[in-house]
Amino acid sequence: MNKLVELLNEFEKSERYWYRRYYLKEEHLLYQRDDGNVEDDGRTERELVSKEYGFIKRLVDNNKINIDKYYEFMTNENIDISNACWELDMDKEFYYELLMILAVQENSIEFLISILK
Secondary structure, three states: OHHHHHHHHHHHHHHOOOOOEEEEEOOEEEEEOOOOOEEOOOHHHHHHOOOOOOHHHHHHHOOOEOHHHHHHHHHHOOOOOHHHHOOOOHHHHHHHHHHHHHHHOOOHHHHHHHOEO
């Protein structure tokens, strides 16, 4: 989880004029808003794995995802969605596939942490 917090804070600093500060408290991912209030209302997980936020794209573009672990998960779960992305540019296929898998996970953050380098 600490690696995720580190990557999130790095992403926020580089991509935003103002940024949230992410941190852990009792294994919960929290963030401090620009007004100083702390939030942990469930939006955090959904936002982090959304296409609009851009964090997952940055992880993929900067080679922060362990592709071997990702495909090991896909094999163990017997998931084959390669045909779902057949019209996409091959460079984008992994990114879109990862977004789809994150969207259907019971706990997206735990899954994401498990495949980080």
